[in-house]
Amino acid sequence: MTAPAHLLKLNGKACRAASGQTLLDAALDANIHVPHDCKSGLCEACRVSVMNGNVDAAGTELKATVLACQTKPQSDCDIEWDGQAEPxxxxxxxxxxxxxxxxxxxxxxxxxxxxxxxxxxxxxxxxxxxxxxxxxxxxxxxxxxxxxxxxxxxxxxxxxxxxxxxxxxxxxxxxxxxxxxxGTSFLRFEDERLILIANEQGISAIWALAMAATRGQPLRPKIVLVDQALAERNELQPAFSLLDKRNVKIAVFDSDAADLPLHFQELIPDLTEYDAVHAAGTFPVLQATKTLAKQTGCTLRPIPLLDPIRTV
Structure with missing residues (x-):
C-alpha cells in the first residue's frame, strides 16, 4: 500500500510531498522557489522554519529550522522562510x-x-x-x-x-x-545580541556583517570572535580598529582548542537563547558552534566556506 502524500504549505503556497520526498524536491516539483544551492546539505542555503507538523530532519535541525534538501515530512507541514531575492x-x-x-x-x-x-x-x-x-x-x-x-x-x-x-x-x-x-544566514533586524565568529576566509562574511550592523543597528550589542591567526594579520588591523571604535567587542579564540564548544562558552559565558550567532569558517568551527547552539539554545546562522569547483 502506497504511503499517503503529505500536504505542505511553503510560505503559504500549497503542494504535496510524495512518500520519502524531501521538502526541497517537493517544492521544485511544484515550481515553488525555496532558497537553495548545493542540494547536498553543505551550503546551508536552504534552511527553513518548521511552523507546524512533523519532519525527519536527518540531523539538520537547529531550533525550529531544518535544511529543506535533507528533510522529509512525516505529516502535513507548514514551512516558512524569510523572503529574499531569487538567484x-x-x-x-x-x-x-x-x-x-x-x-x-x-x-x-x-x-x-x-x-x-x-x-x-x-x-x-x-x-x-x-x-x-x-x-x-x-x-x-x-x-x-x-x-x-x-x-x-x-x-x-x-x-x-x-x-x-x-x-x-x-x-x-x-x-x-x-x-x-x-544563503539564509544574512543580517536581520533583531533585538538579540549579535555574536559573529570567523576563522580563515570566513572573515570576509563576518567583516561585512559587523560593518553593516554597526551602520544599520548601532544600538545592538555586538561581539566578534576571530581566530588567533586572523587577529595577528597586519592587513586586518584597520578593520579591527574600526570595529573597536564603533563599540564592537573583539575576542580571540584558538580554532585548535581541544574542546572548541567549551572554548567558545568560556569566551561567551552568558550566551543564552536570546542571542543570535553567525559563524563563518571551516567545518570544525561550524560543528562547534552547532554544538554550542544546542547546549545554550542560541539562534545559530552558519555560513560554510565552499570549495572552488571547475565547471568546464
Whole structure:
C-alpha cells in the first residue's frame, strides 16, 4: 500500500510531498522557489522554519529550522522562510584590484544595474577559465562604497593556481560573471545580541556583517570572535580598529582548542537563547558552534566556506 502524500504549505503556497520526498524536491516539483544551492546539505542555503507538523530532519535541525534538501515530512507541514531575492546571473567588470597582502586580494566589480543581496549572503563568481568560486560581498578596508559596485576579498592560494601571473583573471576591466545571491544566514533586524565568529576566509562574511550592523543597528550589542591567526594579520588591523571604535567587542579564540564548544562558552559565558550567532569558517568551527547552539539554545546562522569547483 502506497504511503499517503503529505500536504505542505511553503510560505503559504500549497503542494504535496510524495512518500520519502524531501521538502526541497517537493517544492521544485511544484515550481515553488525555496532558497537553495548545493542540494547536498553543505551550503546551508536552504534552511527553513518548521511552523507546524512533523519532519525527519536527518540531523539538520537547529531550533525550529531544518535544511529543506535533507528533510522529509512525516505529516502535513507548514514551512516558512524569510523572503529574499531569487538567484540570477549578473555580469560586471573588475574596476579595482588591490593586493592587501601576499595572500589577500581586494577587488571591486562594477555592474550595469544593482544586484540584490543581503549582508551575509554569497555569490558564485565564474570566469571563462572554468573556475566557480564562492565570494561574499563586503566592504573595502580603506575606501567608501561606490554606486553599482560590490567589493570582494579573495585568498588566491585557495582559489587559483598562479593568480599573480601576467594574465590575471582579476585585472582591471576583466569581465566577470556572478550568480546569486545564496544563503539564509544574512543580517536581520533583531533585538538579540549579535555574536559573529570567523576563522580563515570566513572573515570576509563576518567583516561585512559587523560593518553593516554597526551602520544599520548601532544600538545592538555586538561581539566578534576571530581566530588567533586572523587577529595577528597586519592587513586586518584597520578593520579591527574600526570595529573597536564603533563599540564592537573583539575576542580571540584558538580554532585548535581541544574542546572548541567549551572554548567558545568560556569566551561567551552568558550566551543564552536570546542571542543570535553567525559563524563563518571551516567545518570544525561550524560543528562547534552547532554544538554550542544546542547546549545554550542560541539562534545559530552558519555560513560554510565552499570549495572552488571547475565547471568546464
Amino acid at each position: 540570477v546571473e549578473w555580469r560586471g567588470r573588475v574596476c579595482h584590484f588591490e593586493p592587501l597582502s601576499e595572500d589577500l586580494i581586494e577587488f571591486d566589480v562594477r555592474f550595469q544595474g544593482s544586484p540584490a543581496w543581503m549582508t551575509g549572503q554569497y555569490f558564485k563568481a565564474q570566469w571563462k577559465s572554468g573556475f566557480e568560486v564562492q565570494v561574499f560581498p563586503c566592504f573595502s578596508m580603506a575606501r567608501p562604497p561606490e554606486f553599482n559596485t560590490i567589493t570582494f576579498h579573495l585568498w588566491p592560494e585557495t582559489l587559483f593556481d598562479g593568480l599573480h601571473r601576467p594574465r590575471n583573471p582579476l585585472k582591471d576591466g576583466k569581465a566577470i560573471k556572478l550568480f546569486g545571491p545564496f
